[in-house]
Amino acid sequence: xxxxxxxxxxxxxxxxxxxxxxxxxxxxxxxxxxxxxxxxxxxxxxxxxxxxxxxxxxxxxxxxxxxxxxxxxxxxxxxxxxxxxxxxxxxxxxxxxxxxxxxxxxxxxxxxxxxxxxxxxxxxxxxxxxxxxxxxxxxxxxxxxxxxxxxxxxxxxxxxxxxxxxxxxxxxxxxxxxxxxxxxxxxxxxxxxxxxxxxxxxxxxxxxxxxxxxxxxxxxxxxxxxxxxxxxxxxxxxxxxxxx
Amino acid sequence: xxxxxxxxxxxxxxxxxxxxxxxxxxxxxxxxxxxxxxxxxxxxxxxxxxxxxxxxxxxxxxxxxxxxxxxxxxxxxxxxxxxxxxxxxxxxxxxxxxxxxxxxxxxxxxxxxxxxxxxxxxxxxxxxxxxxxxxxxxxxxxxxxxxxxxxxxxxxxxxxxxxxxxxxxxxxxxxxxxxxxxxxxxxxxxxxxxxxxxxxxxxxxxxxxxxxxxxxxxxxxxxxxxxxxxxxxxxxxxxxxxxxxxxxxxxxxxxxxxxxxxxxxxxxxxxxxxxxxxxxxxxxxxxxxxxxxxxxxxxxxxxxxxxxxxxxxxxxxxxxxxxxxxxxxxxxxxxxxxxxxxxxxxxxxxxxxxxxxxx
Numbered sequence: 354x355x356x357x358x359x360x361x362x363x364x365x366x367x368x369x370x371x372x373x374x375x376x377x378x379x380x381x382x383x384x385x386x387x388x389x390x391x392x393x394x395x396x397x398x399x400x401x402x403x404x405x406x407x408x409x410x411x412x413x414x415x416x417x418x419x420x421x422x423x424x425x426x427x428x429x430x431x432x433x434x435x436x437x438x439x440x441x442x443x444x445x446x447x448x449x450x451x452x453x454x455x456x457x458x459x460x461x462x463x464x465x466x467x468x469x470x471x472x473x474x475x476x477x478x479x480x481x482x483x484x485x486x487x488x489x490x491x492x493x494x495x496x497x498x499x500x501x502x503x504x505x506x507x508x509x510x511x512x513x514x515x516x517x518x519x520x521x522x523x524x525x526x527x528x529x530x531x532x533x534x535x536x537x538x539x540x541x542x543x544x545x546x547x548x549x550x551x552x553x554x555x556x557x558x559x560x561x562x563x564x565x566x567x568x569x570x571x572x573x574x575x576x577x578x579x580x581x582x583x584x585x586x587x588x589x590x591x592x593x594x595x596x597x
Numbered sequence: 598x599x600x601x602x603x604x605x606x607x608x609x610x611x612x613x614x615x616x617x618x619x620x621x622x623x624x625x626x627x628x629x630x631x632x633x634x635x636x637x638x639x640x641x642x643x644x645x646x647x648x649x650x651x652x653x654x655x656x657x658x659x660x661x662x663x664x665x666x667x668x669x670x671x672x673x674x675x676x677x678x679x680x681x682x683x684x685x686x687x688x689x690x691x692x693x694x695x696x697x698x699x700x701x702x703x704x705x706x707x708x709x710x711x712x713x714x715x716x717x718x719x720x721x722x723x724x725x726x727x728x729x730x731x732x733x734x735x736x737x738x739x740x741x742x743x744x745x746x747x748x749x750x751x752x753x754x755x756x757x758x759x760x761x762x763x764x765x766x767x768x769x770x771x772x773x774x775x776x777x778x779x780x781x782x783x784x785x786x787x788x789x790x791x792x793x794x795x796x797x798x799x800x801x802x803x804x805x806x807x808x809x810x811x812x813x814x815x816x817x818x819x820x821x822x823x824x825x826x827x828x829x830x831x832x833x834x835x836x837x838x839x840x841x842x843x844x845x846x847x848x849x850x851x852x853x854x855x856x857x858x859x860x861x862x863x864x865x866x867x868x869x870x871x872x873x874x875x876x877x878x879x880x881x882x883x884x885x886x887x888x889x890x891x892x893x894x895x896x897x898x899x900x901x902x903x904x905x906x907x908x909x910x911x912x913x914x915x916x917x918x919x920x921x922x923x924x925x926x927x928x929x930x931x932x933x934x935x936x937x938x939x940x941x942x943x944x945x946x947x948x949x950x951x952x953x954x955x956x
Contacts, residue, residue: 395797399663400807409805415795417666417806420689423659426651430663430671431795433647434621438797456659459652 360384362393364413373573375563376405378530379472379539383443384412386544390551396439397431399424403445404478422453425460428467439550441468447477450486450510457512461556464521468546469558471512474565475584482568486510489587494568513560513593523555525593529562531580535590542592554596562588599780606741607632607674607771610700610764611640613748614672616782619698620646621671623660625653625679628712629768630702633674654679658686658699665695666806668794670752674700676768677718678709680726687761688727692808694793694824696755698748699733700764702771705932713932714768716854719909722765723883730821732828734762734835735882737853741775747880749782757786758831759793765882767905769855769934837880838889842868846875847951848944849893851914851924852903853879856935860903863940870941872948882910887917894921898951901943903935904928 359365362384370376387393396414400406402421409416419427424442432440449457449471460467476494477483484494484501487509491500502508513525524546528539539561546557562584564576571579604612611633614622622637634650641648647664651657657673664671675683680701690697703718705711722735734754738744744766751762795804810817839857842864843849852860857878867874877893879886894900899922902911907930915924927935927943 394799397795397797406809407811409807413798413803415798415803415805417663417795418809419659419662420685423655423662423686426656426659427663427666429649429656430621430623430660430665431667432663433649433660434664434667434669434671435796455652456656459656463649 360388362387362413364411366410368411369407370404371567373564373566373576375474375530375561376472378536379470379561379563380408380411382536382540382543383441383470386540386547387414389544390547392439392547392551395437396441399428399440399442401442401444401448403448405443405445405472406479408443422448422451423456424448425453425456425465425467425469429460429463429465432465432467436466439468439547441470441547443470444472445478446473446475446485446487450512458516458519461516461558462519462521464523464555466550466553466555468550469556470543471558471560472563473512473560473588474563475509476565476568478565478568487588489583509587511588513558516558517593521556522558522594523596524549524557527560527562527588527590527593529580529585529590531562531564531577560588599778601776601778603774603776604741605632605772605774606744606766607702608636609741609745609777610748611636612779613745614698614752615640615644615646617670617749617752618782619670619672619752620644621661621664621669622646622673623649623651623657624673624675625651625657627676627679629704629771630674630676630700632771633700654682655685658683658690661697662686662690662695665690665697666795668791668796672698672700674702676702676704677706677715680718680721684721684727687733688729688731689808690761691731691733692729693806694759695806696759697761698751698755698764699761700766703765703767705930711932712768714855714905714934715930715932716767716856716905717909717930718765719882719904719906722763723885723913731824732760732831732883734758734760734831735765736762737765737880737882738770739854739858739878741770741773742777744770745777745779750785753784753786753788754835756788758827760827760831765854767855832884835881836884836886836888838886839878839880840889841876841878843875843877843893843897845873847873847898848901848947849897850874850876850901850903850940851890851910852876853882853910856903856905859935859937860940862937863944866937866941867944870945872944874944885913885917890914890917891919891921894918897922899923899925899947901925901927901947903940905934906930
């Protein structure tokens with residue numbers, strides 16, 4: 354039996370995340386990867402605007418938080434000035450795929466040597482359950498109360514599929530944190546995304562399908578089922594690009 | 598005496614920035630400041646600096662945010678519509694107390710406006726522009742030489758006060774070529790250690806650069822009070838202006854930037870006609886040199902504000918004068934600029950009205 358221990362990359366602070374939220378697992382995976390790669394003391398992380406904005410309280414490394422959607426631009430500034438540092442952004446669906454779409458696409462296309470962790474829970478969490486760019490067709494939110502698609506909202510935006518066409522991108526993988534197997538696979542993907550940066554390979558993004566019981570108005574168990582049954586169908590898991 | 602070279606204002610600004618140690622530039626093309634990203638795209642690699650042509654002004658200012666958090670001297674530039682887009686980032690950078698230089702080579706507005714010179718972004722530059730209670734140090738060069746000097750100073754003041762500095766120019770001074778004396782950069786203040794930068798937490802506790810302040814409940818109140826104390830200090834320490842022939846002046850012109858350059862010519866024309874005219878030219882628009890105007894208002898008969906906008910700058914002049922003497926206005930936006938003769942005409946009508954009143 355492996356023994357469980359704290360990772361030094363997370364602080365000893367209780368998070369503000371709701372019960373059943375996927376952020377805690379994703380934080381832990383990123384932190385474990387940073388510890389295993391021995392890069393904590395040269396890592397600079399960028400928090401988004403959204404539920405994870407307070408991650409600077411939880412990560413035991415240099416951190417910043419910037420305007421909604423702008424982490425890839427800020428990461429560009431940091432990484433270009435300090436190419437020897439490890440720079441990652443941690444962004445939600447609204448941050449990365451709505452207000453920050455331009456920053457995401459262009460940082461990816463420039464092949465910025467950064468790592469992006471993209472948490473897709475198909476909803477705006479912090480503001481209370483509004484429609485996200487990744488909200489599923491037919492899914493209700495406080496701003497798509499009849500279900501997405503009834504009033505011109507369009508279908509969900511698929512980030513890995515969108516970025517796959519860009520030559521500047523090195524690595525794209527969509528993962529989930531809804532089953533132990535998925536969690537292990539997500540960790541492998543996150544580790545690869547960081548290793549790519551260490552090796553100077555360029556832009557790597559790992560999408561993580563994640564639970565939001567509070568704003569989905571589901572129990573924690575139902576939320577896991579929702580990821581496994583609904584989200585994985587709309588957002589198929591797998592490697593979307595790997596330049597190797 | 599340093600070497601003199603002939604360069605456009607926009608290019609001089611770039612070279613001064615490079616001389617002052619600026620090693621990061623991010624920007625986006627917009628007329629009339631395109632010489633800036635063009636010059637920087639060639640120059641930055643020569644000095645092991647970074648040039649990024651950003652996908653937008655939003656991205657450019659946030660790249661600068663990241664570069665500044667990394668401790669490097671950095672800048673972005675744009676013209677009026679692009680500066681509007683940068684306001685989000687400027688608010689964040691001011692809130693996070695990071696240094697950087699933002700250049701606005703102003704053009705006509707509102708909206709897309711035109712590409713002629715203008716001073717219609719005065720309110721935006723001096724009163725905030727973005728959200729929240731913050732201030733940006735605003736410098737208004739009146740010649741290409743002054744663009745060189747003030748650009749260098751701007752980086753020092755930005756570092757010294759940990760605050761964004763805006764160089765508020767215009768399409769005329771940006772596009773105009775003049776001989777400039779080039780001299781080596783030397784800091785004009787004792788530069789503080791950058792003990793806030795994010796460079797990995799090796800051998801120290803992790804640092805956070807942020808603008809969100811939720812805890813304690815009144816944390817943001819405290820943070821704002823801290824900012825206001827800093828702004829008060831800047832107001833006390835950094836209020837720059839030029840006075841020209843004001844000692845015996847019956848009329849004092851208030852003008853800044855390229856308008857002041859034209860007004861200076863009008864002062865000479867008026868004096869040849871026997872009208873005692875002087876000029877007060879703010880070099881810092883924030884902090885505003887209120888004392889200079891308050892003092893002048895005690896001795897001069899009236900003040901004439903000249904600006905390439907519809908009465909923005911005049912509000913600060915009037916606040917400074919506080920009713921102590923009449924303040925007249927000459928100005929238009931949309932790419933209009935005053936000539937020496939037009940200003941003289943206004944001066945003559947003011948002088949005539951006063952003489953009539955005295956009878």
